[in-house]
Amino acid sequence: MTQRKADDTKLDTDVQSHIGRQLRAGYVDILNQPVPDRFLELLAELDAKQVDPPADDTDARQNGAR
Amino acid sequence: MSEAQPRPPRDELLIHIPSLRAFAVSLSGQIDRADDLVQETLVKAWRNLGSYTEGTNMRAWLFTILRNVYISDIRRRKREVQDTDGVFAESVAVAPAQNGHMDLVDFRKALDGLPEEQREALVLIGAAEFSYEEAAEIAGCAVGTVKSRVNRARNALARKLNLDVSEIGLEPALRAALGPQDRSGVA
Known part of the structure:
Protein backbone atom coordinates (compact mmCIF):
# COMPACT_ATOMS: atom_id res chain seq x y z
CA MET A 1 0.00 0.00 0.00
CA THR A 2 2.93 2.31 0.56
CA GLN A 3 4.60 1.80 -2.79
CA ARG A 4 2.48 3.92 -5.05
CA LYS A 5 4.55 4.38 -8.12
CA ALA A 6 3.06 6.95 -10.39
CA ASP A 7 4.14 5.14 -13.52
CA ASP A 8 1.67 2.60 -14.70
CA THR A 9 4.07 -0.27 -14.98
CA LYS A 10 3.53 -1.03 -11.32
CA LEU A 11 0.01 -1.92 -10.42
CA ASP A 12 -1.40 -1.56 -7.02
CA THR A 13 -1.42 -4.88 -5.22
CA ASP A 14 -5.19 -4.65 -4.75
CA VAL A 15 -5.68 -4.42 -8.49
CA GLN A 16 -3.27 -7.26 -9.02
CA SER A 17 -5.01 -9.56 -6.61
CA HIS A 18 -8.39 -8.64 -8.06
CA ILE A 19 -7.18 -9.64 -11.50
CA GLY A 20 -5.65 -12.76 -10.04
CA ARG A 21 -8.90 -13.79 -8.39
CA GLN A 22 -10.91 -13.31 -11.57
CA LEU A 23 -8.38 -15.15 -13.65
CA ARG A 24 -8.22 -18.04 -11.26
CA ALA A 25 -11.99 -18.22 -10.88
CA GLY A 26 -12.56 -18.86 -14.57
CA TYR A 27 -9.76 -21.36 -14.68
CA VAL A 28 -10.79 -23.32 -11.63
CA ASP A 29 -14.32 -23.45 -12.95
CA ILE A 30 -13.16 -25.60 -15.85
CA LEU A 31 -10.60 -27.42 -13.75
CA ASN A 32 -13.33 -28.76 -11.51
CA GLN A 33 -15.46 -30.11 -14.30
CA PRO A 34 -15.45 -33.87 -14.77
CA VAL A 35 -13.45 -35.19 -17.71
CA PRO A 36 -15.81 -35.36 -20.70
CA ASP A 37 -16.49 -38.83 -22.06
CA ARG A 38 -14.93 -38.02 -25.41
CA PHE A 39 -11.52 -37.94 -23.78
CA LEU A 40 -11.99 -41.17 -21.90
CA GLU A 41 -13.01 -42.78 -25.18
CA LEU A 42 -10.07 -41.23 -26.97
CA LEU A 43 -7.57 -42.53 -24.45
CA ALA A 44 -9.14 -45.96 -24.51
CA GLU A 45 -8.94 -45.93 -28.28
CA LEU A 46 -5.30 -44.85 -28.34
CA ASP A 47 -4.49 -47.44 -25.74
CA ALA A 48 -6.24 -50.21 -27.62
CA LYS A 49 -4.72 -49.36 -30.95
CA GLN A 50 -1.31 -48.73 -29.52
CA VAL A 51 -0.94 -46.12 -32.20
CA ASP A 52 2.53 -46.50 -33.54
CA PRO A 53 4.59 -43.36 -33.82
CA PRO A 54 4.61 -42.65 -37.56
CA ALA A 55 7.44 -40.13 -37.30
CA ASP A 56 4.92 -37.36 -37.33
CA ASP A 57 6.56 -34.30 -38.79
CA THR A 58 3.79 -31.84 -38.01
CA ASP A 59 5.60 -30.92 -34.83
CA ALA A 60 8.56 -29.69 -36.75
CA ARG A 61 6.35 -27.66 -38.98
CA GLN A 62 4.15 -26.03 -36.46
CA ASN A 63 6.57 -23.38 -35.36
CA GLY A 64 7.67 -22.41 -38.78
CA ALA A 65 5.82 -19.85 -40.82
CA ARG A 66 4.45 -21.19 -44.02
CA MET B 1 11.91 -56.92 -9.73
CA VAL B 94 -17.87 -18.48 -19.82
CA ALA B 95 -21.62 -18.30 -19.87
CA PRO B 96 -23.29 -15.65 -17.77
CA ALA B 97 -23.65 -18.11 -14.97
CA GLN B 98 -26.65 -18.63 -12.76
CA ASN B 99 -25.04 -16.72 -9.98
CA GLY B 100 -24.92 -13.56 -12.01
CA HIS B 101 -21.18 -13.28 -12.45
CA MET B 102 -21.23 -10.30 -14.75
CA ASP B 103 -17.82 -9.40 -13.44
CA LEU B 104 -16.46 -12.61 -14.80
CA VAL B 105 -17.98 -12.11 -18.22
CA ASP B 106 -16.48 -8.66 -18.49
CA PHE B 107 -13.23 -10.06 -17.36
CA ARG B 108 -13.38 -12.83 -19.94
CA LYS B 109 -13.96 -10.28 -22.67
CA ALA B 110 -11.07 -8.16 -21.53
CA LEU B 111 -8.86 -11.23 -21.36
CA ASP B 112 -9.85 -12.26 -24.86
CA GLY B 113 -8.91 -8.82 -26.08
CA LEU B 114 -5.30 -9.16 -25.00
CA PRO B 115 -2.60 -10.05 -27.49
CA GLU B 116 -2.13 -13.83 -27.59
CA GLU B 117 1.29 -13.83 -26.00
CA GLN B 118 0.21 -11.64 -23.13
CA ARG B 119 -2.85 -13.71 -22.39
CA GLU B 120 -0.78 -16.86 -22.52
CA ALA B 121 1.81 -15.49 -20.10
CA LEU B 122 -0.81 -14.21 -17.69
CA VAL B 123 -2.72 -17.48 -17.69
CA LEU B 124 0.39 -19.59 -17.19
CA ILE B 125 1.46 -17.52 -14.21
CA GLY B 126 -1.77 -16.27 -12.73
CA ALA B 127 -4.10 -19.20 -13.33
CA ALA B 128 -2.08 -22.35 -14.01
CA GLU B 129 0.40 -21.21 -11.36
CA PHE B 130 3.57 -22.18 -13.13
CA SER B 131 6.83 -20.58 -12.10
CA TYR B 132 8.24 -17.91 -14.39
CA GLU B 133 10.90 -20.40 -15.44
CA GLU B 134 8.37 -23.04 -16.37
CA ALA B 135 6.21 -20.51 -18.17
CA ALA B 136 9.22 -19.32 -20.14
CA GLU B 137 9.91 -22.87 -21.21
CA ILE B 138 6.33 -23.47 -22.24
CA ALA B 139 6.07 -20.21 -24.14
CA GLY B 140 9.52 -20.66 -25.64
CA CYS B 141 10.88 -17.31 -24.53
CA ALA B 142 13.10 -15.75 -21.89
CA VAL B 143 12.04 -15.47 -18.26
CA GLY B 144 12.26 -11.68 -18.47
CA THR B 145 9.95 -11.74 -21.46
CA VAL B 146 7.35 -13.67 -19.51
CA LYS B 147 7.59 -11.16 -16.69
CA SER B 148 7.12 -8.18 -18.92
CA ARG B 149 4.24 -9.84 -20.78
CA VAL B 150 2.51 -10.57 -17.51
CA ASN B 151 3.01 -6.98 -16.43
CA ARG B 152 1.69 -5.60 -19.66
CA ALA B 153 -1.26 -7.96 -19.52
CA ARG B 154 -2.16 -6.89 -16.00
CA ASN B 155 -1.87 -3.24 -16.86
CA ALA B 156 -4.00 -3.66 -19.94
CA LEU B 157 -6.67 -5.54 -18.01
CA ALA B 158 -6.73 -2.96 -15.27
CA ARG B 159 -7.21 -0.28 -17.92
CA LYS B 160 -9.88 -2.16 -19.81
CA LEU B 161 -11.85 -2.97 -16.73
CA ASN B 162 -11.40 0.51 -15.37
CA LEU B 163 -10.13 -0.96 -12.22
CA ASP B 164 -9.90 1.59 -9.58
CA VAL B 165 -8.40 0.65 -6.28
CA SER B 166 -11.08 2.44 -4.38
CA GLU B 167 -13.71 0.28 -6.06
CA ILE B 168 -12.25 -3.10 -5.44
CA GLY B 169 -10.33 -2.62 -2.27
CA LEU B 170 -13.13 -4.34 -0.43
CA GLU B 171 -13.84 -8.01 -0.66
CA PRO B 172 -17.10 -8.74 -2.51
CA ALA B 173 -18.69 -10.12 0.62
CA LEU B 174 -17.87 -7.00 2.51
CA ARG B 175 -19.08 -4.83 -0.32
CA ALA B 176 -22.33 -6.74 -0.39
CA ALA B 177 -22.73 -6.31 3.31
CA LEU B 178 -22.31 -2.59 2.95
CA GLY B 179 -25.22 -2.35 0.60
CA PRO B 180 -26.21 -3.07 -2.98
CA GLN B 181 -24.59 -0.72 -5.44
CA ASP B 182 -24.44 -2.38 -8.78
CA ARG B 183 -26.83 -5.25 -8.68
CA SER B 184 -28.67 -3.98 -11.68
CA GLY B 185 -29.59 -7.20 -13.41
CA VAL B 186 -30.28 -9.36 -10.42
CA ALA B 187 -33.91 -10.26 -10.04
Missing part, protein backbone atom coordinates in the same frame (compact mmCIF):
# COMPACT_ATOMS: atom_id res chain seq x y z
CA SER B 2 11.64 -53.24 -9.20
CA GLU B 3 8.46 -51.94 -7.65
CA ALA B 4 8.86 -48.57 -9.33
CA GLN B 5 6.20 -49.20 -11.87
CA PRO B 6 5.45 -46.03 -13.74
CA ARG B 7 1.82 -45.19 -14.14
CA PRO B 8 0.50 -46.28 -17.51
CA PRO B 9 0.59 -43.34 -19.94
CA ARG B 10 -3.15 -43.48 -20.29
CA ASP B 11 -3.66 -42.77 -16.60
CA GLU B 12 -0.90 -40.23 -16.60
CA LEU B 13 -2.55 -38.24 -19.39
CA LEU B 14 -5.96 -38.59 -17.80
CA ILE B 15 -4.77 -36.81 -14.67
CA HIS B 16 -3.86 -33.73 -16.66
CA ILE B 17 -6.97 -33.41 -18.80
CA PRO B 18 -8.76 -31.00 -16.44
CA SER B 19 -5.89 -28.55 -16.39
CA LEU B 20 -5.36 -28.89 -20.14
CA ARG B 21 -9.00 -27.98 -20.65
CA ALA B 22 -8.74 -25.06 -18.28
CA PHE B 23 -5.67 -23.82 -20.12
CA ALA B 24 -7.27 -24.30 -23.52
CA VAL B 25 -10.40 -22.41 -22.49
CA SER B 26 -8.30 -19.63 -21.04
CA LEU B 27 -6.40 -19.33 -24.29
CA SER B 28 -9.18 -19.73 -26.79
CA GLY B 29 -12.16 -18.43 -24.87
CA GLN B 30 -14.41 -21.15 -26.23
CA ILE B 31 -15.15 -24.47 -24.64
CA ASP B 32 -15.83 -26.37 -27.87
CA ARG B 33 -12.72 -25.13 -29.51
CA ALA B 34 -10.82 -25.77 -26.29
CA ASP B 35 -11.88 -29.40 -26.26
CA ASP B 36 -10.77 -29.82 -29.86
CA LEU B 37 -7.40 -28.40 -28.88
CA VAL B 38 -7.18 -30.79 -25.96
CA GLN B 39 -8.09 -33.69 -28.21
CA GLU B 40 -5.34 -32.85 -30.65
CA THR B 41 -2.94 -32.34 -27.78
CA LEU B 42 -3.67 -35.77 -26.34
CA VAL B 43 -3.16 -37.49 -29.67
CA LYS B 44 0.12 -35.65 -30.21
CA ALA B 45 1.25 -36.37 -26.68
CA TRP B 46 0.44 -40.03 -27.09
CA ARG B 47 2.48 -40.24 -30.27
CA ASN B 48 5.37 -38.40 -28.72
CA LEU B 49 5.44 -40.08 -25.34
CA GLY B 50 8.88 -41.30 -26.27
CA SER B 51 10.18 -37.76 -26.20
CA TYR B 52 8.83 -37.10 -22.73
CA THR B 53 11.50 -37.48 -20.10
CA GLU B 54 10.21 -39.58 -17.27
CA GLY B 55 10.23 -37.79 -13.96
CA THR B 56 10.07 -34.33 -15.43
CA ASN B 57 7.06 -32.10 -15.27
CA MET B 58 4.43 -33.77 -17.40
CA ARG B 59 1.94 -30.97 -16.97
CA ALA B 60 4.45 -28.47 -18.36
CA TRP B 61 5.25 -30.85 -21.21
CA LEU B 62 1.58 -31.21 -22.11
CA PHE B 63 0.98 -27.47 -21.83
CA THR B 64 3.80 -26.91 -24.29
CA ILE B 65 2.16 -29.25 -26.77
CA LEU B 66 -1.24 -27.64 -26.27
CA ARG B 67 0.26 -24.22 -26.70
CA ASN B 68 1.83 -25.23 -30.01
CA VAL B 69 -1.39 -26.86 -31.16
CA TYR B 70 -3.21 -23.64 -30.31
CA ILE B 71 -0.74 -21.49 -32.21
CA SER B 72 -0.93 -23.58 -35.34
CA ASP B 73 -4.69 -23.52 -35.01
CA ILE B 74 -4.63 -19.72 -34.95
CA ARG B 75 -2.42 -19.66 -38.02
CA ARG B 76 -4.71 -22.05 -39.82
CA ARG B 77 -7.73 -19.96 -38.96
CA LYS B 78 -6.05 -16.78 -40.05
CA ARG B 79 -5.34 -18.34 -43.39
CA GLU B 80 -8.80 -19.74 -43.79
CA VAL B 81 -10.91 -16.89 -42.54
CA GLN B 82 -9.50 -13.46 -42.79
CA ASP B 83 -12.52 -11.35 -42.17
CA THR B 84 -14.33 -12.80 -39.21
CA ASP B 85 -12.48 -11.11 -36.41
CA GLY B 86 -15.64 -10.35 -34.53
CA VAL B 87 -17.06 -13.83 -34.73
CA PHE B 88 -14.85 -15.42 -32.12
CA ALA B 89 -15.48 -12.81 -29.51
CA GLU B 90 -19.20 -13.48 -29.65
CA SER B 91 -19.13 -17.02 -28.41
CA VAL B 92 -17.48 -16.52 -25.09
CA ALA B 93 -16.93 -19.72 -23.21
Whole structure:
Protein backbone atom coordinates (compact mmCIF):
# COMPACT_ATOMS: atom_id res chain seq x y z
CA MET A 1 0.00 0.00 0.00
CA THR A 2 2.93 2.31 0.56
CA GLN A 3 4.60 1.80 -2.79
CA ARG A 4 2.48 3.92 -5.05
CA LYS A 5 4.55 4.38 -8.12
CA ALA A 6 3.06 6.95 -10.39
CA ASP A 7 4.14 5.14 -13.52
CA ASP A 8 1.67 2.60 -14.70
CA THR A 9 4.07 -0.27 -14.98
CA LYS A 10 3.53 -1.03 -11.32
CA LEU A 11 0.01 -1.92 -10.42
CA ASP A 12 -1.40 -1.56 -7.02
CA THR A 13 -1.42 -4.88 -5.22
CA ASP A 14 -5.19 -4.65 -4.75
CA VAL A 15 -5.68 -4.42 -8.49
CA GLN A 16 -3.27 -7.26 -9.02
CA SER A 17 -5.01 -9.56 -6.61
CA HIS A 18 -8.39 -8.64 -8.06
CA ILE A 19 -7.18 -9.64 -11.50
CA GLY A 20 -5.65 -12.76 -10.04
CA ARG A 21 -8.90 -13.79 -8.39
CA GLN A 22 -10.91 -13.31 -11.57
CA LEU A 23 -8.38 -15.15 -13.65
CA ARG A 24 -8.22 -18.04 -11.26
CA ALA A 25 -11.99 -18.22 -10.88
CA GLY A 26 -12.56 -18.86 -14.57
CA TYR A 27 -9.76 -21.36 -14.68
CA VAL A 28 -10.79 -23.32 -11.63
CA ASP A 29 -14.32 -23.45 -12.95
CA ILE A 30 -13.16 -25.60 -15.85
CA LEU A 31 -10.60 -27.42 -13.75
CA ASN A 32 -13.33 -28.76 -11.51
CA GLN A 33 -15.46 -30.11 -14.30
CA PRO A 34 -15.45 -33.87 -14.77
CA VAL A 35 -13.45 -35.19 -17.71
CA PRO A 36 -15.81 -35.36 -20.70
CA ASP A 37 -16.49 -38.83 -22.06
CA ARG A 38 -14.93 -38.02 -25.41
CA PHE A 39 -11.52 -37.94 -23.78
CA LEU A 40 -11.99 -41.17 -21.90
CA GLU A 41 -13.01 -42.78 -25.18
CA LEU A 42 -10.07 -41.23 -26.97
CA LEU A 43 -7.57 -42.53 -24.45
CA ALA A 44 -9.14 -45.96 -24.51
CA GLU A 45 -8.94 -45.93 -28.28
CA LEU A 46 -5.30 -44.85 -28.34
CA ASP A 47 -4.49 -47.44 -25.74
CA ALA A 48 -6.24 -50.21 -27.62
CA LYS A 49 -4.72 -49.36 -30.95
CA GLN A 50 -1.31 -48.73 -29.52
CA VAL A 51 -0.94 -46.12 -32.20
CA ASP A 52 2.53 -46.50 -33.54
CA PRO A 53 4.59 -43.36 -33.82
CA PRO A 54 4.61 -42.65 -37.56
CA ALA A 55 7.44 -40.13 -37.30
CA ASP A 56 4.92 -37.36 -37.33
CA ASP A 57 6.56 -34.30 -38.79
CA THR A 58 3.79 -31.84 -38.01
CA ASP A 59 5.60 -30.92 -34.83
CA ALA A 60 8.56 -29.69 -36.75
CA ARG A 61 6.35 -27.66 -38.98
CA GLN A 62 4.15 -26.03 -36.46
CA ASN A 63 6.57 -23.38 -35.36
CA GLY A 64 7.67 -22.41 -38.78
CA ALA A 65 5.82 -19.85 -40.82
CA ARG A 66 4.45 -21.19 -44.02
CA MET B 1 11.91 -56.92 -9.73
CA SER B 2 11.64 -53.24 -9.20
CA GLU B 3 8.46 -51.94 -7.65
CA ALA B 4 8.86 -48.57 -9.33
CA GLN B 5 6.20 -49.20 -11.87
CA PRO B 6 5.45 -46.03 -13.74
CA ARG B 7 1.82 -45.19 -14.14
CA PRO B 8 0.50 -46.28 -17.51
CA PRO B 9 0.59 -43.34 -19.94
CA ARG B 10 -3.15 -43.48 -20.29
CA ASP B 11 -3.66 -42.77 -16.60
CA GLU B 12 -0.90 -40.23 -16.60
CA LEU B 13 -2.55 -38.24 -19.39
CA LEU B 14 -5.96 -38.59 -17.80
CA ILE B 15 -4.77 -36.81 -14.67
CA HIS B 16 -3.86 -33.73 -16.66
CA ILE B 17 -6.97 -33.41 -18.80
CA PRO B 18 -8.76 -31.00 -16.44
CA SER B 19 -5.89 -28.55 -16.39
CA LEU B 20 -5.36 -28.89 -20.14
CA ARG B 21 -9.00 -27.98 -20.65
CA ALA B 22 -8.74 -25.06 -18.28
CA PHE B 23 -5.67 -23.82 -20.12
CA ALA B 24 -7.27 -24.30 -23.52
CA VAL B 25 -10.40 -22.41 -22.49
CA SER B 26 -8.30 -19.63 -21.04
CA LEU B 27 -6.40 -19.33 -24.29
CA SER B 28 -9.18 -19.73 -26.79
CA GLY B 29 -12.16 -18.43 -24.87
CA GLN B 30 -14.41 -21.15 -26.23
CA ILE B 31 -15.15 -24.47 -24.64
CA ASP B 32 -15.83 -26.37 -27.87
CA ARG B 33 -12.72 -25.13 -29.51
CA ALA B 34 -10.82 -25.77 -26.29
CA ASP B 35 -11.88 -29.40 -26.26
CA ASP B 36 -10.77 -29.82 -29.86
CA LEU B 37 -7.40 -28.40 -28.88
CA VAL B 38 -7.18 -30.79 -25.96
CA GLN B 39 -8.09 -33.69 -28.21
CA GLU B 40 -5.34 -32.85 -30.65
CA THR B 41 -2.94 -32.34 -27.78
CA LEU B 42 -3.67 -35.77 -26.34
CA VAL B 43 -3.16 -37.49 -29.67
CA LYS B 44 0.12 -35.65 -30.21
CA ALA B 45 1.25 -36.37 -26.68
CA TRP B 46 0.44 -40.03 -27.09
CA ARG B 47 2.48 -40.24 -30.27
CA ASN B 48 5.37 -38.40 -28.72
CA LEU B 49 5.44 -40.08 -25.34
CA GLY B 50 8.88 -41.30 -26.27
CA SER B 51 10.18 -37.76 -26.20
CA TYR B 52 8.83 -37.10 -22.73
CA THR B 53 11.50 -37.48 -20.10
CA GLU B 54 10.21 -39.58 -17.27
CA GLY B 55 10.23 -37.79 -13.96
CA THR B 56 10.07 -34.33 -15.43
CA ASN B 57 7.06 -32.10 -15.27
CA MET B 58 4.43 -33.77 -17.40
CA ARG B 59 1.94 -30.97 -16.97
CA ALA B 60 4.45 -28.47 -18.36
CA TRP B 61 5.25 -30.85 -21.21
CA LEU B 62 1.58 -31.21 -22.11
CA PHE B 63 0.98 -27.47 -21.83
CA THR B 64 3.80 -26.91 -24.29
CA ILE B 65 2.16 -29.25 -26.77
CA LEU B 66 -1.24 -27.64 -26.27
CA ARG B 67 0.26 -24.22 -26.70
CA ASN B 68 1.83 -25.23 -30.01
CA VAL B 69 -1.39 -26.86 -31.16
CA TYR B 70 -3.21 -23.64 -30.31
CA ILE B 71 -0.74 -21.49 -32.21
CA SER B 72 -0.93 -23.58 -35.34
CA ASP B 73 -4.69 -23.52 -35.01
CA ILE B 74 -4.63 -19.72 -34.95
CA ARG B 75 -2.42 -19.66 -38.02
CA ARG B 76 -4.71 -22.05 -39.82
CA ARG B 77 -7.73 -19.96 -38.96
CA LYS B 78 -6.05 -16.78 -40.05
CA ARG B 79 -5.34 -18.34 -43.39
CA GLU B 80 -8.80 -19.74 -43.79
CA VAL B 81 -10.91 -16.89 -42.54
CA GLN B 82 -9.50 -13.46 -42.79
CA ASP B 83 -12.52 -11.35 -42.17
CA THR B 84 -14.33 -12.80 -39.21
CA ASP B 85 -12.48 -11.11 -36.41
CA GLY B 86 -15.64 -10.35 -34.53
CA VAL B 87 -17.06 -13.83 -34.73
CA PHE B 88 -14.85 -15.42 -32.12
CA ALA B 89 -15.48 -12.81 -29.51
CA GLU B 90 -19.20 -13.48 -29.65
CA SER B 91 -19.13 -17.02 -28.41
CA VAL B 92 -17.48 -16.52 -25.09
CA ALA B 93 -16.93 -19.72 -23.21
CA VAL B 94 -17.87 -18.48 -19.82
CA ALA B 95 -21.62 -18.30 -19.87
CA PRO B 96 -23.29 -15.65 -17.77
CA ALA B 97 -23.65 -18.11 -14.97
CA GLN B 98 -26.65 -18.63 -12.76
CA ASN B 99 -25.04 -16.72 -9.98
CA GLY B 100 -24.92 -13.56 -12.01
CA HIS B 101 -21.18 -13.28 -12.45
CA MET B 102 -21.23 -10.30 -14.75
CA ASP B 103 -17.82 -9.40 -13.44
CA LEU B 104 -16.46 -12.61 -14.80
CA VAL B 105 -17.98 -12.11 -18.22
CA ASP B 106 -16.48 -8.66 -18.49
CA PHE B 107 -13.23 -10.06 -17.36
CA ARG B 108 -13.38 -12.83 -19.94
CA LYS B 109 -13.96 -10.28 -22.67
CA ALA B 110 -11.07 -8.16 -21.53
CA LEU B 111 -8.86 -11.23 -21.36
CA ASP B 112 -9.85 -12.26 -24.86
CA GLY B 113 -8.91 -8.82 -26.08
CA LEU B 114 -5.30 -9.16 -25.00
CA PRO B 115 -2.60 -10.05 -27.49
CA GLU B 116 -2.13 -13.83 -27.59
CA GLU B 117 1.29 -13.83 -26.00
CA GLN B 118 0.21 -11.64 -23.13
CA ARG B 119 -2.85 -13.71 -22.39
CA GLU B 120 -0.78 -16.86 -22.52
CA ALA B 121 1.81 -15.49 -20.10
CA LEU B 122 -0.81 -14.21 -17.69
CA VAL B 123 -2.72 -17.48 -17.69
CA LEU B 124 0.39 -19.59 -17.19
CA ILE B 125 1.46 -17.52 -14.21
CA GLY B 126 -1.77 -16.27 -12.73
CA ALA B 127 -4.10 -19.20 -13.33
CA ALA B 128 -2.08 -22.35 -14.01
CA GLU B 129 0.40 -21.21 -11.36
CA PHE B 130 3.57 -22.18 -13.13
CA SER B 131 6.83 -20.58 -12.10
CA TYR B 132 8.24 -17.91 -14.39
CA GLU B 133 10.90 -20.40 -15.44
CA GLU B 134 8.37 -23.04 -16.37
CA ALA B 135 6.21 -20.51 -18.17
CA ALA B 136 9.22 -19.32 -20.14
CA GLU B 137 9.91 -22.87 -21.21
CA ILE B 138 6.33 -23.47 -22.24
CA ALA B 139 6.07 -20.21 -24.14
CA GLY B 140 9.52 -20.66 -25.64
CA CYS B 141 10.88 -17.31 -24.53
CA ALA B 142 13.10 -15.75 -21.89
CA VAL B 143 12.04 -15.47 -18.26
CA GLY B 144 12.26 -11.68 -18.47
CA THR B 145 9.95 -11.74 -21.46
CA VAL B 146 7.35 -13.67 -19.51
CA LYS B 147 7.59 -11.16 -16.69
CA SER B 148 7.12 -8.18 -18.92
CA ARG B 149 4.24 -9.84 -20.78
CA VAL B 150 2.51 -10.57 -17.51
CA ASN B 151 3.01 -6.98 -16.43
CA ARG B 152 1.69 -5.60 -19.66
CA ALA B 153 -1.26 -7.96 -19.52
CA ARG B 154 -2.16 -6.89 -16.00
CA ASN B 155 -1.87 -3.24 -16.86
CA ALA B 156 -4.00 -3.66 -19.94
CA LEU B 157 -6.67 -5.54 -18.01
CA ALA B 158 -6.73 -2.96 -15.27
CA ARG B 159 -7.21 -0.28 -17.92
CA LYS B 160 -9.88 -2.16 -19.81
CA LEU B 161 -11.85 -2.97 -16.73
CA ASN B 162 -11.40 0.51 -15.37
CA LEU B 163 -10.13 -0.96 -12.22
CA ASP B 164 -9.90 1.59 -9.58
CA VAL B 165 -8.40 0.65 -6.28
CA SER B 166 -11.08 2.44 -4.38
CA GLU B 167 -13.71 0.28 -6.06
CA ILE B 168 -12.25 -3.10 -5.44
CA GLY B 169 -10.33 -2.62 -2.27
CA LEU B 170 -13.13 -4.34 -0.43
CA GLU B 171 -13.84 -8.01 -0.66
CA PRO B 172 -17.10 -8.74 -2.51
CA ALA B 173 -18.69 -10.12 0.62
CA LEU B 174 -17.87 -7.00 2.51
CA ARG B 175 -19.08 -4.83 -0.32
CA ALA B 176 -22.33 -6.74 -0.39
CA ALA B 177 -22.73 -6.31 3.31
CA LEU B 178 -22.31 -2.59 2.95
CA GLY B 179 -25.22 -2.35 0.60
CA PRO B 180 -26.21 -3.07 -2.98
CA GLN B 181 -24.59 -0.72 -5.44
CA ASP B 182 -24.44 -2.38 -8.78
CA ARG B 183 -26.83 -5.25 -8.68
CA SER B 184 -28.67 -3.98 -11.68
CA GLY B 185 -29.59 -7.20 -13.41
CA VAL B 186 -30.28 -9.36 -10.42
CA ALA B 187 -33.91 -10.26 -10.04
